[in-house]
Amino acid sequence: MIITLLFAAPMVYGQEKQKSPEKQQKEFLKLQDDRDQNSEEKLKEDKKKHDSIQTKETRKRMKNNKKRAGRLQSNKHDRSFFQRIFTKKPKGR
Secondary structure, eight states: OOHHHHHHSOOOOOOOOOOOOHHHHHHHHHHHHHHHHHHHHHHHHHHHHHHSOHHHHHHHHHHHHHHHHHHHHTOOSSSSSHHHHHHHOOOOO
């Protein structure tokens, strides 16, 4: 009886056909782009929802703080103080 069950069982293959590496890479990049796009959209929606929950006074404070931060950041150097002090300057010709 056991022998008949073994032969009656459907054939099972160990692995399915493998995809080519190029095709796998394309699919991976496509999925990654979709995830990035969805995360950006979700971030925008969440920010909009957060802003809509705030009171008028809070939104006003947020706007003013954003403006102030922008003004302060506009005067920043691209390199830190120590990088500017301790880097060698090119010699004149």
